Amino acid sequence: MIGSLLAAAQNADAPTLVAQNISFGIIAAVMIYSAIRVVTTANVVHAAFFLVVVLAGASAQFILLGAEFIAITQVLVYIGAIVVLFLFGIMLTKAPMSGEEKLSRDNWPLGVLTSVVMLGLLGYSLVDGFGGDRIPADLAPTDTRVVSDAIFSQYLIPFEVISVLLLAALIGAIVIARRD
Amino acid sequence: MILGVDLSYWQVSVLRSLGILVAVLLPAGTFVYVFLFKMVSFMQSRLGPMEAGPFGSMQLLAEVGKFLQKEDIVPERADRRLFKLAPYFVVGTVLLVYLAVPFGPDMYFANLKGGVFYILAVSSISSLGVLMAGWSSANKYALIGGLRAAGQLIAYELPLVLAVVGVIIQAGTMNLSEIVSAQAGGSIFGFDGIGNPYLLTQFIAFGIFMIAVQAELGQTPFDMPIAESELVTGYITEYSGLRFLLFFIGEFASAGAFAAVAATLFLGGWAVPAAWADLNSNWFNLFGPLIMLVKMMILGGLIFFVRFTFPRFREDQLQKLAWTVLIPISLVNILATTILKVAF
Numbered sequence: 001m002i003g004s005l006l007a008a009a010q011n012a013d014a015p016t017l018v019a020q021n022i023s024f025g026i027i028a029a030v031m032i033y034s035a036i037r038v039v040t041t042a043n044v045v046h047a048a049f050f051l052v053v054v055l056a057g058a059s060a061q062f063i064l065l066g067a068e069f070i071a072i073t074q075v076l077v078y079i080g081a082i083v084v085l086f087l088f089g090i091m092l093t094k095a096p097m098s099g100e101e102k103l104s105r106d107n108w109p110l111g112v113l114t115s116v117v118m119l120g121l122l123g124y125s126l127v128d129g130f131g132g133d134r135i136p137a138d139l140a141p142t143d144t145r146v147v148s149d150a151i152f153s154q155y156l157i158p159f160e161v162i163s164v165l166l167l168a169a170l171i172g173a174i175v176i177a178r179r180d
Numbered sequence: 181m182i183l184g185v186d187l188s189y190w191q192v193s194v195l196r197s198l199g200i201l202v203a204v205l206l207p208a209g210t211f212v213y214v215f216l217f218k219m220v221s222f223m224q225s226r227l228g229p230m231e232a233g234p235f236g237s238m239q240l241l242a243e244v245g246k247f248l249q250k251e252d253i254v255p256e257r258a259d260r261r262l263f264k265l266a267p268y269f270v271v272g273t274v275l276l277v278y279l280a281v282p283f284g285p286d287m288y289f290a291n292l293k294g295g296v297f298y299i300l301a302v303s304s305i306s307s308l309g310v311l312m313a314g315w316s317s318a319n320k321y322a323l324i325g326g327l328r329a330a331g332q333l334i335a336y337e338l339p340l341v342l343a344v345v346g347v348i349i350q351a352g353t354m355n356l357s358e359i360v361s362a363q364a365g366g367s368i369f370g371f372d373g374i375g376n377p378y379l380l381t382q383f384i385a386f387g388i389f390m391i392a393v394q395a396e397l398g399q400t401p402f403d404m405p406i407a408e409s410e411l412v413t414g415y416i417t418e419y420s421g422l423r424f425l426l427f428f429i430g431e432f433a434s435a436g437a438f439a440a441v442a443a444t445l446f447l448g449g450w451a452v453p454a455a456w457a458d459l460n461s462n463w464f465n466l467f468g469p470l471i472m473l474v475k476m477m478i479l480g481g482l483i484f485f486v487r488f489t490f491p492r493f494r495e496d497q498l499q500k501l502a503w504t505v506l507i508p509i510s511l512v513n514i515l516a517t518t519i520l521k522v523a524f
Contacts, residue, residue: 045315049262052308072294072301080304081334087311088330091323144294144354 017135020064027064031057048086055079068141196289203278203289207436207476208429209240214477215484216432223488247428250421255318258418262316267419267426269309274430276302277437282357284450284468285460295356296348299441300341303396306434307333310405313427314415325414328495329398329405335502336395336402339388342510346385346517347378347445360449361459379446384513386446388506390479393438394486395502397431401490404498435483436476443475 034053041047055078062071105111151159187195217239221228229236254260279302280295282288292298307330314326348354351362366376379386395402406414416427443449450468451459493501 043259045259045262049308049312068292068294069297072298076297076301076304079308080301080337084304084307084311084330084334087308087315088327088334091311091315091327141293144297 017137020135020139024061024064027057027060031061044090045087048083048090051086052079052083055083065135066139066141069144069147199287200275200278200289203281203283203440204274204433204436205429207439207473207480208433210473210477211432211435211480211484213237213240215480219481219484220488244425247421247425250424252421252423253418255418257318259316259318262312263418264423266309266313266316267423267430269312270306270430271426271433273302273306273309274433274437276305277434277441280356281437281440281444282360282450282468283472284465285357287450287465287468288357291357292355294354296344296354296359296441296445300337300344303434303438304333304337306430310415313419317415317418319418321411322415322417325405325407325411325417328411329415332395332398332402332405332498335499336392336506339502339506339510340392340396342507342514343385343388343392344445346382346510346513349514349517349521350378350382356444356449360444360451363448364451364459375448375451377446377448382446382513382517384509385517386442388510388513389442389446390482391506392502393442394483395498397435397438397483399435399483399487401486401493402498403492404495407492435480439476439479439483440472442479443472447475447479449475 031054034050034057037050038047038054041050055074059071059074059079062068062074217228217236229239232238232242254263277299279289280292280298282291310329310333311326314322314324314329317323347359351359353359353362363377364375398405405411406416411417416424419427450464450472452471
């Protein structure tokens with residue numbers, strides 16, 4: 001791990017990016033460890049809290065890239081709402097204190113296969129699309145105005161499509177929940 | 181550059197680290213002494229603590245000493261790691277909230293571009309700490325308290341965010357320093373004598389914000405999670421000693437933090453809302469924190485006055501108020517603000 005950290009630090013062109021590269025390495029290592037613990041821990045609640053660490057790490061990586069708005073959204077939506085909802089569901093139904101129950105399903109090899117394929121696809125598309133890009137040395141946090149202008153001009157149609165999709169999911173949830 | 185003294189980066193960083201501890205502990209201690217000890221005693225026709233120091237002003241230090249001496253008990257069946265971690269989540273959230281609040285033109289901890297949005301995001305982390313405490317105590321009272329607290333925090337998070345949106349639209353920025361200067365430099369129908377504190381134009385948002393804050397803090401009338409007559413003290417039931425003290429500090433420090441945020445958003449923050457005041461003057465670095473503290477005390481007084489005079493909501497009434505009253509009103513407020521913003 002230290003070797004990869006040093007290698008990452010040496011790759012930096014500008015001296016200001018050394019600290020960023022080292023932070024990236026440390027946060028990435030913590031994220032990978034926590035992500036593995038999410039699926040290997042024997043306790044559902046512990047898994048949810050390890051998921052919090054992974055999501056917080058993703059948010060920290062966004063900050064290292066100067067994407068302040070996305071980092072904050074990550075915390076607000078994923079940690080503040082979705083994981084809390086997970087925990088709420090776990091605790092409301094059944095939350096064994098000791099993890100004596102068997103959490104792994106029998107078809108876990110299929111899950112491993114799916115995640116490896118997903119990792120390959122995402123990794124390939126990222127390296128293929130952005131592999132040659134470098135972070136500018138004078139990295140400043142992106143202004144939220146720029147983000148909102150982009151959403152409401154260049155990406156207006158995807159934004160509207162997602163809005164309609166979310167609305168449909170919301171109505172679907174109400175229909176399932178009501179049953180009267 | 182603070183008060184005309186040139187400081188290097190590490191000196192500013194050390195000062196900010198110490199400053200944030202002062203910013204968290206000073207208002208929390210003042211709130212406890214002035215409101216919890218003295219104001220409620222006055223309202224109940226008694227004196228409150230009088231022995232420690234003049235008028236009992238040292239009572240707080242005595243209490244802290246008492247809690248530090250107590251044994252730090254962890255229940256046998258509890259999940260030890262999460263049980264010990266939970267109070268730090270709650271207190272850490274308050275530190276993170278203060279991080280974005282400005283106390284003067286140069287007296288800030290971090291001048292974030294998305295300041296308000298950041299505060300709303302990190303304040304939602306405390307519900308994780310509460311759920312963690314409730315579950316890991318291995319106690320049914322604590323679990324029910326934790327679940328109630330989390331349900332309440334989720335429900336009132338939404339009106340809180342939506343109320344702030346009105347202010348963001350009117351100010352045209354999410355940066356708290358810019359919101360302060362927008363209020364100080366604003367004018368009401370051409371009259372700029374008192375600037376334009378958003379309390380006047382966004383009074384609906386202010387009302388919703390303060391109600392939602394009351395619920396986020398778990399203060400009466402929204403103290404269902406720690407309803408002591410039915411749940412002992414909810415998710416704090418099993419805590420003692422230092423960790424109970426941390427929850428206690430967290431409760432009052434977050435009252436201070438939300439008072440600071442409300443003062444910044446609606447009362448003009450560290451600035452005197454007036455056109456004649458030079459906002460970049462170095463005097464504001466000195467008096468800004470004091471002006472801020474006065475505004476925080478006014479809002480804190482409001483929070484605790486409501487706490488000591490209102491009876492408790494039932495759980496279903498509490499949820500109903502958030503979803504069927506506060507959220508629709510705040511959506512209408514956003515719509516009205518948008519229309520007026522475009523019209524003027």
